[in-house]
Amino acid sequence: MRLTTKGRFAVTAMLDLALREANGPVTLAGISERQHISLSYLEQLFGKLRRRELVESVRGPGGGYCLARVPHEITVAEIICAVDEPLDATQCGGKENCRDEHRCMTHDLWAGLNRTIYDHLSAVTLGKLIDEHLAKQKRRSDNAALIDARGLKDSKDPSGVTAAH
Amino acid sequence: MRLTTKGRFAVTAMLDLALREANGPVTLAGISERQHISLSYLEQLFGKLRRRELVESVRGPGGGYCLARVPHEITVAEIICAVDEPLDATQCGGKENCRDEHRCMTHDLWAGLNRTIYDHLSAVTLGKLIDEHLAKQKRRSDNAALIDARGLKDSKDPSGVTAAH
DNA sequence: CTTTTAGTTGACTAAATCAGTAGGTTATTT
DNA sequence: AAATAACCTACTGATTTAGTCAACTAAAAG
Numbered sequence: 409m410r411l412t413t414k415g416r417f418a419v420t421a422m423l424d425l426a427l428r429e430a431n432g433p434v435t436l437a438g439i440s441e442r443q444h445i446s447l448s449y450l451e452q453l454f455g456k457l458r459r460r461e462l463v464e465s466v467r468g469p470g471g472g473y474c475l476a477r478v479p480h481e482i483t484v485a486e487i488i489c490a491v492d493e494p495l496d497a498t499q500c501g502g503k504e505n506c507r508d509e510h511r512c513m514t515h516d517l518w519a520g521l522n523r524t525i526y527d528h529l530s531a532v533t534l535g536k537l538i539d540e541h542l543a544k545q546k547r548r549s550d551n552a553a554l555i556d557a558r559g560l561k562d563s564k565d566p567s568g569v570t571a572a573h
Numbered sequence: 574m575r576l577t578t579k580g581r582f583a584v585t586a587m588l589d590l591a592l593r594e595a596n597g598p599v600t601l602a603g604i605s606e607r608q609h610i611s612l613s614y615l616e617q618l619f620g621k622l623r624r625r626e627l628v629e630s631v632r633g634p635g636g637g638y639c640l641a642r643v644p645h646e647i648t649v650a651e652i653i654c655a656v657d658e659p660l661d662a663t664q665c666g667g668k669e670n671c672r673d674e675h676r677c678m679t680h681d682l683w684a685g686l687n688r689t690i691y692d693h694l695s696a697v698t699l700g701k702l703i704d705e706h707l708a709k710q711k712r713r714s715d716n717a718a719l720i721d722a723r724g725l726k727d728s729k730d731p732s733g734v735t736a737a738h
Numbered sequence: 739c740t741t742t743t744a745g746t747t748g749a750c751t752a753a754a755t756c757a758g759t760a761g762g763t764t765a766t767t768t
Numbered sequence: 769a770a771a772t773a774a775c776c777t778a779c780t781g782a783t784t785t786a787g788t789c790a791a792c793t794a795a796a797a798g
Contacts (some may be wrong), residue, residue, distance in 0.1 A: 470772080
């Protein structure tokens, strides 16, 4: 399992999608605007996410993407694996080539390490991230209500998921 | 924290070093041969490892590298961080640029994820890896002794850390 | 003192990946 | 028919990866 910005972009985009899909399909153009990720790059990422059946697409006007499963059944590990092409941790390239007496020393080492990281990221679902995000939202708005007791709210972005640069 | 083959090479090399340093300094040429990592690439990696004070060098004949600390005090996280240049997880580049109402959505997400992975890899020390490796060695040799009760041993590599391609 | 060993440094390279651009096509709604 | 938005391919510049090459310094052995 490899960890780069690519996977992070994908998780960010999926989180944006998850937070908004209640109102129907979410367009990539919208995600692109809110999260400041280029549209074409998103198209590439969502092509992979769709092929891995993490999202479903709806074409035409009013179309966009929806999650293919409920947020609590989509893990961060799945998202990252979908977009980051695999990394052959062992230089023997998987398992076949180690044909000396014992497998190359790093084999079990990396297999174990990969497992560890993968398990950890598998324990984190989109649903969990949403819950955390909303909890934070709530804390913030409670706080704001306390400080500014009058509450002059005219927010056009009630979900509060617009990226701040 | 980023995870690529570069960090894995470094950990592999450090493990080879740790398993052999009892007999004095270990040369990069030796590690190169055993683990099939190019000498020049190892030189680059060990330059960084030395600057981060994870290893110490001894020049001249009989020289090579030693661990700067005991194996149980060197973590996999340290090794990876030493060779992999850092990855600004949040596209706002750390913490300054998020100057809208709230920080960019991914900020806490990635900060938390980074922390998680880092903590996990910080819990794994070279010493631990050595113990696991030796335990595996022992199981294997016990097994071999059972199967081949005569024991025709003329191994030139008692440590058994030579990479199998 | 010379030679050999082995680390140290810097410049350079081919290949791969990252992030994005451009330009088109298909499907669906209005 | 026009507009929308997914889908697809090819291309690009920048960075990273993994590695080569060459010159240098420090220390030991002869």
